[in-house]
Amino acid sequence: MNISIGIAGAGLSGAVIANELAKNGYQVHVFDPREHIGGNCFSYRDEPSGIMVHKYGPHIFHTNNKLVWDYVNNLIELKPYINRVKAHTNNEIFSLPINLHTINQFFKKQLSPSAAKKFIEQQSDSSIDIAISFEEQAMKFIGRPLYEAFFKEYTLKQWGRSPSDLPASILQRLPVRFNYDDNYFNHQYQGMPKDGYTPLIEKLLNHKNIAVHLGSNITRKDVLNYDHVFFSGKIDEYFEYQYGMLSYRTLDFIPIRDKGDYQGAAVINYCDNSERFTRISEHKHFSPWESHDDTICFKEYSREADSTDIPYYPVRLVNDSDILKNYISLAEKEDGITFVGRLGTYRYLDMDVTIEEALNTANHFISNANAKMPS
Numbered sequence: 001m002n003i004s005i006g007i008a009g010a011g012l013s014g015a016v017i018a019n020e021l022a023k024n025g026y027q028v029h030v031f032d033p034r035e036h037i038g039g040n041c042f043s044y045r046d047e048p049s050g051i052m053v054h055k056y057g058p059h060i061f062h063t064n065n066k067l068v069w070d071y072v073n074n075l076i077e078l079k080p081y082i083n084r085v086k087a088h089t090n091n092e093i094f095s096l097p098i099n100l101h102t103i104n105q106f107f108k109k110q111l112s113p114s115a116a117k118k119f120i121e122q123q124s125d126s127s128i129d130i131a132i133s134f135e136e137q138a139m140k141f142i143g144r145p146l147y148e149a150f151f152k153e154y155t156l157k158q159w160g161r162s163p164s165d166l167p168a169s170i171l172q173r174l175p176v177r178f179n180y181d182d183n184y185f186n187h188q189y190q191g192m193p194k195d196g197y198t199p200l201i202e203k204l205l206n207h208k209n210i211a212v213h214l215g216s217n218i219t220r221k222d223v224l225n226y227d228h229v230f231f232s233g234k235i236d237e238y239f240e241y242q243y244g245m246l247s248y249r250t251l252d253f254i255p256i257r258d259k260g261d262y263q264g265a266a267v268i269n270y271c272d273n274s275e276r277f278t279r280i281s282e283h284k285h286f287s288p289w290e291s292h293d294d295t296i297c298f299k300e301y302s303r304e305a306d307s308t309d310i311p312y313y314p315v316r317l318v319n320d321s322d323i324l325k326n327y328i329s330l331a332e333k334e335d336g337i338t339f340v341g342r343l344g345t346y347r348y349l350d351m352d353v354t355i356e357e358a359l360n361t362a363n364h365f366i367s368n369a370n371a372k373m374p375s
């Protein structure tokens, strides 16, 4: 079979699709404008410390999807890992997500789970029927004191917008617990790759039918060179921003090098406005099975992305939804291309959802193509 496929982006979406198609006999060309594979889950060993670093910020693999969990475990070794995050606010360190420890420490109480639930219900605003904004969601479920201490300023720093203008869905990502469970995620499966995420992408792209081209990308004029293109770059950039730019937040990481243990935890969020950065990640704590004398941390600053910055978080406010609708209708009329992944579809996607969607997209394409083949 000599069907040629172009893939824009060597991140998770592009690599999973490339691998599925290559296994089915397609000739696949994967392009990425950066000089490395892996997209924003690229990891590398820092020099001279030898510590595994997630270049574009911490990525913890977590999912409820057994198929996706098995898929990743068949490719690389995942070590058991539970994400536990601390919060710095009002000159104190607390436990996140909001749990019984956080509540008791914050309110200087020793409440039982049921007493804490009642207590928080008294703080929260029961007049809010359906929470639309981030702020309403916080008021409805945790009340003003916890909202102001842990969410209001952090969210302003992270998104550059007032929580009253942001959607409730952003906060719905986080659990609130009335027990002492401080696991940041509710998912059944959670782990960290023993040797980082880059080997996962390498394995996916290591196939005789796949050619990887770094430092270059597929643009609209290149699409005709392929039987089909999967595009995981920015959808607005593909259409040359003709309806304007979709807003993204980008991140700046400022390194701190030290000896020993800098902060005693993988992630500490700075929830009030005593600091301009949102959090500090200390990367050796993401590989607790390794031992290193040195340490490297990153202070994370969030700001609005311009067209040359690396896009991280799609903002998705009303204005963006209007712009996105225009691009989606252009995309639907465009022949020979499928837009995939976080940037191609302008959605905030966790890694497990990215993999699941990429597998579905590839398999759907393969079965459609097979159905069209003469028997």
Ligand code: UDP
Binding pocket: 087, 096, 150, 151, 152, 154, 155, 158, 170, 171, 173, 174, 269, 271
């Ligand atoms: N958030 C916050 N304080 C925190 C942690 C999270 O205000 O200490 C808010 C913030 O707006 C963030 C959202 O909750 O974007 C979702 O948190 P999550 O940890 O999922 O953030 P992400 O993984 O998107 O960085």
